Amino acid sequence: xxxxxxxxxxxxxxxxxxxxxxxxxxxxxxxxxxxxxxxxxxxxxxxxxxxxxxxxxxxxxxxxxxxxxxxxxxxxxxxxxxxxxxxxxxxxxxxxxxxxxxxxxxxxxxxxxxxxxxxxxxxxxxxxxxxxxxxxxxxxxxxxxxxxxxxxxxxxxxxxxxxxxxxxxxxxxxxxxxxxxxxxxxxxxxxxxxxxxxxxxxxxxxxxxxxxxxxxxxxxxxxxxxxxxxxxxxxxxxxxxxxxxxxxxxxxxxxxxxxxxxxxxxxxxxxxxxxxxxxxxxxxxxxxxxxxxxxxxxxxxxxxxxxxxxxxxxxxxxxxxxxxxx
Numbered sequence: 001x002x003x004x005x006x007x008x009x010x011x012x013x014x015x016x017x018x019x020x021x022x023x024x025x026x027x028x029x030x031x032x033x034x035x036x037x038x039x040x041x042x043x044x045x046x047x048x049x050x051x052x053x054x055x056x057x058x059x060x061x062x063x064x065x066x067x068x069x070x071x072x073x074x075x076x077x078x079x080x081x082x083x084x085x086x087x088x089x090x091x092x093x094x095x096x097x098x099x100x101x102x103x104x105x106x107x108x109x110x111x112x113x114x115x116x117x118x119x120x121x122x123x124x125x126x127x128x129x130x131x132x133x134x135x136x137x138x139x140x141x142x143x144x145x146x147x148x149x150x151x152x153x154x155x156x157x158x159x160x161x162x163x164x165x166x167x168x169x170x171x172x173x174x175x176x177x178x179x180x181x182x183x184x185x186x187x188x189x190x191x192x193x194x195x196x197x198x199x200x201x202x203x204x205x206x207x208x209x210x211x212x213x214x215x216x217x218x219x220x221x222x223x224x225x226x227x228x229x230x231x232x233x234x235x236x237x238x239x240x241x242x243x244x245x246x247x248x249x250x251x252x253x254x255x256x257x258x259x260x261x262x263x264x265x266x267x268x269x270x271x272x273x274x275x276x277x278x279x280x281x282x283x284x285x286x287x288x289x290x291x292x293x294x295x296x297x298x299x300x301x302x303x304x305x306x307x308x309x310x311x312x313x314x315x316x317x318x319x320x321x322x323x324x325x326x
Contacts, residue, residue: 008313012306016299021070023298027291028066034086034289035062060086073295082299083292087285092296095281102172103270103277105193110200111258118205122212123239126220138210145206149199153272156195168192170274196273200266211254215247222246252315257308 035056057063061072076083082092121137128134161169168174172192173185180188219225220243228238270280278297285293 005310005314008310012310015306016302019302020074020295020299024070024073024291024295025066027286027289027294028069030286030289032289033062034060034291036289073292077299082296085285085290085293087288087290088293092292095293096278096296096300099276099278099281102275103279105189106196106200106275106277109193110197110204113197113201114204114208118208119212121205121209122216123244125209125213126216126243127235127239129217138213141206141209144202145210147202149203149266150268150272152202153195153199153269156198157272160195167194170272172276192273196269196275199269208254212247212251215250216243219243219246249316253312255312255315257305257312 035053054063061069064072073083082096084091085095088095121141125134125137156167157169160167168191172189174188174192177185177188216239220239225238225243228242229235233242267279267283269275270277271283274280281293282297284290285297
């Protein structure tokens with residue numbers, strides 16, 4: 001196992017190097033620069049003189065070819081320095097730390113709800129396969145899975161915020177948040193988070209439920225399941241002890257691949273709800289051509305993706321004794 005982990009970490013390091021090289025080249029070749037975005041060089045009234053522009057280019061490291069700038073970025077990264085945001089004038093690590101909490105509120109709650117509801121729904125759909133209630137559940141899940149989240153977000157805003165006035169329209173906190181008690185602050189954040197959490201949850205719930213049902217449908221056709229039923233084993237024991245345990249391998253694969261989404265957030269939903277999370281920070285950084293922030297976020301997402309895949313491989317051995325990494 002140790003040899004396998006070391007080999008995977010080495011492959012992951014090379015993969016990260018290639019990803020960061022390609023992304024750095026792409027962002028540095030995007031139209032515009034941080035100066036054109038921040039200083040409004042296209043606006044004659046705000047245009048700087050050439051000397052000031054050149055001075056700022058040197059201070060931001062924009063005067064060097066991007067391969068050289070990439071090597072310098074790697075050198076800072078080796079010292080655990082993600083750089084300093086050009087547009088916000090803050091360390092990238094501090095920006096990420098400030099936004100992680102907001103994203104975790106949505107992602108952890110929505111992911112927990114999705115798993116807590118999808119597993120029993122998948123089991124019920126398997127047990128009740130072909131019956132009216134199962135067909136209604138499957139149809140509802142299919143409709144939810146097909147419904148775009150950004151459309152649902154706008155619909156929820158119109159109904160619950162604009163027309164009914166039950167929930168805040170956008171943001172994470174109210175204007176009087178600082179004056180509220182601890183319980184009042186928690187309740188205020190909850191009200192603001194209800195609509196984003198709903199949008200984050202329903203697609204995952206629909207996908208996971210259908211995923212579990214599809215895998216269980218395949219497993220219950222196996223010979224050992226028919227043998228257990230022929231021996232008179234209780235149907236609940238057959239499903240939970242024999243069938244569901246053998247669907248855990250594809251399930252842990254899916255769990256491992258959800259790790260990047262825990263911190264990555266959703267660019268579209270966080271923009272719609274003006275939620276100050278990682279997805280919105282990434283979107284704003286691209287618009288501002290904030291190269292250090294883009295690279296810091298890309299590196300984090302890439303590390304989480306590779307870590308999620310490695311976690312899934314390790315969990316294989318935990319749920320299936322037949323899997324061995326030697």
